[in-house]
Amino acid sequence: MRITRKAAGAAAAAVTVALTLTACGGAADSAEPGSAEKVSTDEDITISLAWWGEPARAEMYEEAVDLFEEEHPNITVQTQFQDWDAYWTARATEAAGGALPDVIQMDLSYLRQYGATGQLLDLGGQVGVNLDTAGVDDSLLGSGQIDGSQFGVPTSTNTLSLFYNADALEKIGVEPLAEGYTWDDLNAWMEKVSKAGAGEDPVIYSGADYTGTFWFFLQWLVQQGVTPFTDDGQLGFDEAQMTEWLNKGQSLRDAEAFYPIKQAKQLEPLGGFHVNESASEASWDNFLAGYVAESGQDIRMLPMPSGENGPQQFWKPSMLLSASAETEQPEAAAALIDFLINEPEVGAIFGTSKGVPAVAEQRDAMKVEPGSVDEKVVQYEEDVADVVTESAPVPVEGFGEIEAEFKRLGEELQYGNVTVDEFVTQWFSFADGAVKQS
Amino acid sequence: MSDTHIVTPPLSAQAAAAGVPVSGGSRPPGPIDTTSRQAAKRRKGVRSLGFHAFMVVCTIVVLYPAAWMLTSSFKPSNEIIGNISLWSDNFSATNFATALSGIGGVGFWTFFGNSMILAVASVVGVILSSTVAAYAFARIDFPGRSVFFAIMIGTLLLPFHVVIIPQYIMFNELGMVNTFIPLLAPKFLAGEAFFVFLMVQFMRNLPRELDEAARIDGAGHVRIFRSIMLPLMRPAIITSSIFAFIWSWNDFLGPLLYLKKPDMYPLPIALRLYVDQTSVSDYGAQMAMAVLALLPVMIFFILFQRYIVDGVATQGLKG
Numbered sequence: 001m002r003i004t005r006k007a008a009g010a011a012a013a014a015v016t017v018a019l020t021l022t023a024c025g026g027a028a029d030s031a032e033p034g035s036a037e038k039v040s041t042d043e044d045i046t047i048s049l050a051w052w053g054e055p056a057r058a059e060m061y062e063e064a065v066d067l068f069e070e071e072h073p074n075i076t077v078q079t080q081f082q083d084w085d086a087y088w089t090a091r092a093t094e095a096a097g098g099a100l101p102d103v104i105q106m107d108l109s110y111l112r113q114y115g116a117t118g119q120l121l122d123l124g125g126q127v128g129v130n131l132d133t134a135g136v137d138d139s140l141l142g143s144g145q146i147d148g149s150q151f152g153v154p155t156s157t158n159t160l161s162l163f164y165n166a167d168a169l170e171k172i173g174v175e176p177l178a179e180g181y182t183w184d185d186l187n188a189w190m191e192k193v194s195k196a197g198a199g200e201d202p203v204i205y206s207g208a209d210y211t212g213t214f215w216f217f218l219q220w221l222v223q224q225g226v227t228p229f230t231d232d233g234q235l236g237f238d239e240a241q242m243t244e245w246l247n248k249g250q251s252l253r254d255a256e257a258f259y260p261i262k263q264a265k266q267l268e269p270l271g272g273f274h275v276n277e278s279a280s281e282a283s284w285d286n287f288l289a290g291y292v293a294e295s296g297q298d299i300r301m302l303p304m305p306s307g308e309n310g311p312q313q314f315w316k317p318s319m320l321l322s323a324s325a326e327t328e329q330p331e332a333a334a335a336l337i338d339f340l341i342n343e344p345e346v347g348a349i350f351g352t353s354k355g356v357p358a359v360a361e362q363r364d365a366m367k368v369e370p371g372s373v374d375e376k377v378v379q380y381e382e383d384v385a386d387v388v389t390e391s392a393p394v395p396v397e398g399f400g401e402i403e404a405e406f407k408r409l410g411e412e413l414q415y416g417n418v419t420v421d422e423f424v425t426q427w428f429s430f431a432d433g434a435v436k437q438s
Numbered sequence: 439m440s441d442t443h444i445v446t447p448p449l450s451a452q453a454a455a456a457g458v459p460v461s462g463g464s465r466p467p468g469p470i471d472t473t474s475r476q477a478a479k480r481r482k483g484v485r486s487l488g489f490h491a492f493m494v495v496c497t498i499v500v501l502y503p504a505a506w507m508l509t510s511s512f513k514p515s516n517e518i519i520g521n522i523s524l525w526s527d528n529f530s531a532t533n534f535a536t537a538l539s540g541i542g543g544v545g546f547w548t549f550f551g552n553s554m555i556l557a558v559a560s561v562v563g564v565i566l567s568s569t570v571a572a573y574a575f576a577r578i579d580f581p582g583r584s585v586f587f588a589i590m591i592g593t594l595l596l597p598f599h600v601v602i603i604p605q606y607i608m609f610n611e612l613g614m615v616n617t618f619i620p621l622l623a624p625k626f627l628a629g630e631a632f633f634v635f636l637m638v639q640f641m642r643n644l645p646r647e648l649d650e651a652a653r654i655d656g657a658g659h660v661r662i663f664r665s666i667m668l669p670l671m672r673p674a675i676i677t678s679s680i681f682a683f684i685w686s687w688n689d690f691l692g693p694l695l696y697l698k699k700p701d702m703y704p705l706p707i708a709l710r711l712y713v714d715q716t717s718v719s720d721y722g723a724q725m726a727m728a729v730l731a732l733l734p735v736m737i738f739f740i741l742f743q744r745y746i747v748d749g750v751a752t753q754g755l756k757g
Contacts, residue, residue: 048698054719055711058542058700080698081542083710086690093695097607099615101698269713270519290719294516 035125039331041074047332048078051105052087057353064346068339075332095119100324102333106152108143108317112233112397115151121323122149126334132342135359139391143317146394154317155341156355159388160219161380162186162305163273163291164280166298168204172196172279176300183220183248183305186210193279194257205259205272207280211249212410214403216282216304218393220245222314223307228393235396235431239424246413246420253414261414270294285380286318286355289373301380303387313384314392318355352377398434405430511725518721533726541711544700546730552697553687553704554734556621560686561679563625564633568678569671571628572637573663577649587638594631598691606695620696621689625682633678640674641667676745680738687735705731 051061058081065077080101082090088110094100100119114120127133133141133153144152164176174196177189190206197204210216218228227236252258259272272278274294281291282304291299303311321340323333340346347362352374357363368375396402409427412418418426510518511533513526538546574580575587609620628634644667652662668675690706697703709731712724 050698053711054713055541055723058711062542078699079542080700081711082694082707083713086694086707086710089691090694093602093606096603097610099610267519269719275519294519296516 036129036334037331039072039075039130039335041072044074044076045329045332046076046078047103047327047329047336048080048101049103049336050080050082050087050091050101052082052084053105054083057081060349060353063349064340064343067343067345068336071339072332072335075335077336098326100326102324102327102329103336104322104324106320106322108320108392109395109399109403111144111152111320111322112146112395112399114322115146115149116397119325120151121325121327121330121333122151123153123323123334123337124148124150126330130331130334131338135342135361137315137358140315140317140358143392143394144320152317152320152322153337153341154320154358156318156350156352156357157315157381158284158286158318158355159313159315159381159384160215160282160304161285161288161384162280162282162302163288163299164302165273165276165278165295166300168197168276168279168297169193172200172204174279177302179302180310181302181305182307186305187248187252190252190280191255191257194252194255197279202277204276205278206252206257207259207273207278207282208264208271209249209253209258209261209410209414210282211246212407212413213282214406217242217245217406219304219313220307222390222393223309223312229396233396233435235435239428242424242427243420246423250420258414261411265411284316284318284355285377286352288377288380289353292373301376303384310389311384311387312390313388314390315388316392317358356381396435398431401434402427402431405434507725508729511722511729513722513725515720515722518725533722534730536720536723537727537730541708542700544703544708546708546727548701549703549705549708550730552702553706553731556618556689556693556704557683557686559618559622560625561682563622564630564678564682565675567626567628568630568633568637569668569675570663571634572641573659573667575634575638576641577662577667578659590631590634593629594635602691602695609696615696616698616702618697618702621686621692625686630682633682636678637671637674640671644670673745676742680742680745683738684735 049061049065051057053061058079061079061081065079069075069077081087091100091104091114095114095117106114106120111120123131127150131153133150136154140154140157141150144150144154162177166176169176172193174189174193177185181189193204193206197206221228221237221241224241226241230236249258259278263277264272267275271281273281274291276295276297285301288299288301304313305311321337323330323337327333341357342359342361344361344365347357347359347365348367350357351366351368356378357366363378366374366378368378405427409418409423413420413423505524506522509524509526509529512529512531513533514528514530515533517526517528540546540548575583575590605620606615609615614620624630648666648670649662652666657665687704688706689704690710693702693704693707697707705727709724709727712727713719713721
């Protein structure tokens with residue numbers, strides 16, 4: 001197994017190169033809205049749909065697809081699913097062969113890689129005919145566009161949150177942070193938690209080193225009034241800003257107040273927060289389900305730390321749906337996407353497992369049980385709605401690579417193998433090569 | 439698991455060897471230097487005890503992860519990661535029930551059946567095609583033989599990843615994606631250079647006098663291959679079968695690229711669905727399915743492992 005996995009990774013890398021080499025055609029002109037034909041109701045059509053996820057999601061999709069097939073008896077949907085890594089390996093190979101499935105679940109970090117290389121269908125032409133996007137918030141819809149072409153439609157949203165373990169805090173006698181706290185407050189609080197938790201068995205740490213996560217850096221940049229990525233797909237920040245950000249965690253790193261990286265690596269893919277050895281963790285709000293399932297304790301949520309103008313959070317599409325540029329059935333593909341984002345019953349089936357649904361009808365149709373994880377996430381998104389003031393940064397091409405490099409260097413920083421300055425120099429020289437000049 | 443079987447035989451062999459001097463002690467002792475001999479025996483006994491203790495520790499270290507996987511398959515999911523203990527107070531078989539209930543409407547036995555079809559067909563294909571190809575390379579002096587042989591060895595050196603995309607495009611154009619053909623065709627066409635090479639080397643070591651005797655008796659290539667070579671190649675055939683079976687059973691990338699329908703997935707793909715980092719992971723079910731997926735390979739290996747040693751040992755003999 002080990003060798004094959006490594007092989008799969010190498011294959012994915014090889015394929016990515018080939019993909020960028022073979023598909024330099026670039027996007028066509030954006031399609032005229034409403035230029036498509038209505039989906040046929042008598043012709044027999046077969047389309048394929050692919051997603052990543054665990055068995056529970058597979059059951060939900062199968063259920064939703066059954067409903068779609070009931071509504072369109074002439075359309076058969078051929079489904080397939082893989083786990084995250086395997087999914088992108090398979091998609092990259094298919095893209096190189098011009099054989100992507102008709103409808104694919106898409107992630108924001110891959111949108112530009114596939115969209116800007118002409119692999120995805122501009123859904124703009126289907127809008128108003130087979131695809132209704134009126135229910136999706138404009139700034140959210142915009143995150144699925146590149147140069148005016150609608151390459152993906154967001155199905156659901158999430159936003160960042162600071163989770164804390166209320167049971168653990170009570171055990172060590174530290175008050176949780178109050179809303180409206182700043183990054184400095186967070187640091188002071190983390191130091192206090194680490195001191196109080198040091199005597200416990202096992203030791204309770206304050207949380208993981210937050211400076212090593214790229215999205216938190218982006219969130220902080222937004223609070224500084226910086227647009228992280230420019231419209232032409234370049235970096236909008238400089239070395240000095242990254243140095244300032246990384247130095248925020250330096251005193252805590254020196255005091256060994258963060259969850260130790262050695263322990264974290266042993267626990268992967270879980271983290272210290274999952275196993276109740278860490279009192280807080282910042283992450284996407286739909287991670288709540290995973291935290292609750294693993295830890296079994298009272299997990300609560302706070303908005304992100306505030307900058308000068310409040311937290312200034314953004315909605316990130318937690319998932320998009322895209323259609324293949326090579327599809328022979330663009331109308332049916334658009335109809336399926338439309339069904340998946342708008343149909344209230346689909347909302348009821350998925351709940352918040354993909355994030356909070358983007359369309360209000362789906363949100364309302366969810367059967368949220370009082371006290372359930374779904375209810376907490378929906379409640380959180382309603383609570384923070386007024387501090388969500390910005391639109392999500394549209395990732396540059398090569399985002400996945402620069403994010404991974406940021407994470408890797410973040411770990412090296414925690415091991416003490418690099419200094420903050422070395423981190424910044426190495427990351428920028430990596431990003432120079434990885435971010436595509438478009 | 440292979441380590442166990444390689445470790446165990448020397449252990450028992452050592453034990454048997456250690457037993458000899460002890461039983462030798464019951465024979466009438468010689469009149470001279472009895473004491474120094476006994477001391478030597480004692481020293482030997484202590485050494486062998488130390489050796490065994492060391493080997494037992496090594497075996498435990500090697501076996502621990504397997505034992506951990508086995509017991510973890512009976513634990514609840516949240517007691518698996520970050521926990522190296524073998525024991526749990528909450529042992530139950532629910533993980534196996536989850537694993538056996540399948541994924542997204544496709545049952546466990548479908549995945550299992552697909553893996554079995556692929557593995558068995560691979561073995562059949564490899565044996566049928568590689569033996570014939572090897573016979574040609576080893577015994578028939580056709581024009582360009584050495585060039586073709588070099589090309590075949592060349593495919594061994596070519597990384598698989600270089601050919602993935604062209605291969606995928608080719609099979610896609612032929613409309614063979616979503617069938618087992620892309621995975622099995624190379625096996626039936628002697629595309630597995632490793633097995634051909636292994637058999638060529640084996641055949642080269644068989645005495646040529648046997649073929650010559652057969653030829654004098656009037657046998658052609660078909661008869662020589664069938665009646666002389668095949669029976670003698672048994673060790674090489676069995677070794678190849680074992681490798682072909684295990685490689686096909688564990689193959690992940692091939693099925694991932696060519697099989698798009700969930701009801702055609704083999705076990706390795708289904709196995710990974712339980713751990714999805716973007717949502718809730720079910721480690722317990724994954725462990726349970728891993729145990730179930732390992733069983734056939736283990737049984738296969740235990741039944742045939744002595745032939746592996748035979749096969750490899752005879753490779754080195756000069757005819």
